[in-house]
Amino acid sequence: MISEIVVDLSRLQFAATALYHFLFVPLTLGLSWMLFIMESVYVMTGKEVYRDMVRFWGKLFGINFAMGVTTGITMEFQFGTNWAYYSHYVGDVFGTPLAIEGLMAFFLESTFVGLFFFGWDRLSKVQHLLVTFLVALGSNLSALWILIANGWMQNPVGAEFNLDTMRMELSSFADLIFNPVAQVKFVHTVSAGYVTGALFVLGISSWYLLKGRDLPFARRSFAVAAGFGLASVLSVIVLGDESGYTTGEAQEMKLAAIEAEWETEEPPAAFTLVGFPDQEAQVTRMAVKVPWVLGLIATRSLDEPVKGIKELVEENWLRIRSGMIAWQLLQRIRAGDRSPETMAAFDQHAENLGYGLLLKRYVEDPSLATAEDVDRAALDTVPHVATLFWSFRAMVGSGFLMLFIFAMAFWYCARREFNHRWLLRLALYGMPLAWLACEFGWIVAEMGRQPWTIAGVLPTHLSASSRSTGELWFSLGGFLFFYTGLLVVELYLMFKYARLGPSALHTGRYHFERATGGGLAVQPAQRME
Template identity: 45%
Template sequence: MTDYLHTVDWSRAQFALTAIYHWLFVPLTLGLGFIIAIMETRYVRTGDPFWKRTTKFWMRLFGINFAIGVATGLILEFEFGTNWSNYSHFVGDIFGAPLAIEGIMAFFMESTFIAVMFFGWEKVSKRMHLAATWLTAIGANLSAVWILVANAWMQHPVGCTFNLDTVRNEMTSFRDVALSPVAVDKFLHTVTSSYTLAALFVVGVSAWYLLRGRERRMAGESIALASAFGLVFALATALTGDRSGAVVARVQPMKLAAMEALYRGGEGAPLTVAGLLRPASQRPLNGDPFYFSIEIPKMLSLMSFRDADAYVPGIYDLIDGVPERGILSVGEKIERGRSAVAELARYRAAVEAADTAVQAEVRALFDPATPQGEEFLRERFAYFGYGYLRSPDEVIPHVPTLFYSFRVMVGAGTLFILTLGLVWWLNRRGGLERRRWLLRLSIACVPLAYAASQAGWILAEMGRQPWAIQEMMPVSVAASKIPGSSVAFTFFLFLALFTALLVAELSIMARQIKLGPDEKE
């Protein structure tokens, strides 16, 4: 068991490493593809070679980023089979479907048309080339749709049923999986934030040119397009983020409580705008978890349930249970989950012993059409995943990480709205180039955008710990039974490989930016 837990820890570390590196490349691809397509549309409509030159410059940066994003993404998908085989067996029938669609519908689409986009300038008509550029951008975003549907299902498993004979979950409704509230909100929030990051990248690079007095027309036109594009989607990110928070309050209340450091909830819960958390060793059991904090009264209740007086449970409320609110304690859920696990073990033993009477008895419990089955599935099997937990404290994610990640994401998002709005306005009035402080701020927003994007994913993934699948399968039983030393070796191998790829990409991107667009077209 100790060696297996060692494997689980290394598998988590390796998956986190791969996901973080992969997400350094994806957001720019999602947004920059559409910005490039808009630029090329202007070239086709006006015939102005300036727009062709500008499009090809940003396309070079897109291509560098796209290639490395594909490489890290493929490794990430393979890790489900190599490091998380128990997970893949348990829900592969569901999780595999959107990944397969992503490969067939989206990956092949973008891989095909990207070749035309880069190498077809003089080989196909203008309109055909423009279509290839748009289809590449659309294909990249279709990939995001299905990847995010799969991830959303892990956060909120729906549209499935448990097969007692195969010990697997099977899909019963593709529509429920693809269009669950979590899936829709996750896609909208993720892509709008990615479009914002791409816009900030274009604005930041263009600001660098203005500071050096280079490529003034290209920089000005790029800023005009990207700042308007980014401002629209930065505002959309705020709206989708608000909606996502309301959905999380309903389906992942522990995540909400942790990211607000709300240990004791109540009606009319305040929203903590900013604060400094005390270390766990210095926090009284029922005392203030903050050294200091800035709060907005009742705002958390209003944002979470659209009711200023709504009840929001805290961490201890969810652990101890609040019977009058219909909240079971985690201890009770663990007991119910263990009884469901025991029935599954009893069925396996009966199959091995060819005891048909016991098999029929257990089958009735897993049959929703029978009275005892309906009750068992609702009251016991619904907490199946809890049966593998060792103590109630395991369901508490790392509060400081979630608390600060959320505030980095929201604080940066607010800054982006203000910056993009000001850049758009001043550029439109012709006064941007004189505000050198704003140009420098625009450059600084580029790495901050990446930090905010990573913070959002850290919040999403660490917030559902200890679950590989929310309340269905804990991470501790999802990993493959392979030596921990093997996973540790590949962890450091990937760390070296991904770091080398990142350094190479940054070096190539910096070189291309310094060179600027081609002199002639």
């Protein structure tokens, strides 16, 4: 058994580095399409301001993109360094989308991003537009493949256990890529990225409008962001991935935990607006409920029940019992007994092998687990309810606030009114909402998957590498040091260049360049390139 502390530190490290990586990814996903939209307008109309928009927002895109690349390498390394048993156990299935992601998406995105920045004078207008398109396409394809991989962790379809190699192996590639959980996840996540990109441009443009600087540039940026953002935020909300929670075993538990629904209610279930979930007592205190809504959201029907946590725990208890038998039979098979009876008996219990492995947290040999161990393992299948409950509400709350901002922005944009200072301020100070929503969404998705790395197949505590706590502290300390330093640098540059605005392009047409009256001359304080 590997020590709990190593597992906890490995989890902390993965969660921290993934959440950190996810500060930069959504902006890349959204901003890349917005650059493509702006550049399309430039190619069609030939108006220089749109070219300036692509170049300026592209500069900010570059500052963010560099961090995305930096923190992305970590993710590719970390499955191997910290989750070695996981890598062995599911590499056959999980590694495939990751490798295809590299071949199909990363190469595309990273090869053309250099041309996006440096190819302006060497490419025709249409060629450069194509390059921008390929960067956006590459980013979004990488999201597709990583979410296929992640979707498989939530709902592991198209794979089976191989007795000879002691691991999960791919049985259907089609099932893997058409996994409904992965599909819903992809649409939801990239849309969230588009919202992030849109709010970024909307917020910063609002600041220029508030300051009365570079108005034509700011208005056009604001308009593109308002339109793109409204469409995206509607997509996120309408295609929210709650509908995906009805498929997949651990997904049901996740849904019940998000809603803090302890008991299975008579359909259609009520939606708990707010309340204080108590994991020990298995009740939600001071709950404010809205009748019918949960049943409608989760099942899209009035008569299908949404299973409660207690019922799911009871089901899992039975599966753990079955998993103990599967484990016992597996040992017999590995010792050489491949008689038809043993194999048939194993086949009967094989689907619950992962539940048997949950007991490994308490006993080396799951078949020797006591009734108490089984009870504890069954309760372990409930993720931390309060975290999910509140993270989900923070995500949805941020989403609706952003819907309001984009709807207002779009409305006033259509009326050519850019002078509503309350809205401009709201868009500016509301910018963190996009990142909050993304991070909370990620917490819901991944904390809700616990105690599994692969739902129903492989428990988290078995997945970690057998490293020492000292090494874990070294790596955690390293990440803390480098990531904090890099974030400070990134934010400093981002604020500096956002404040400078299109003057950073040195075209001689914008605010700080004209302020000196000398055309190309730039004040020393603002001089940078």
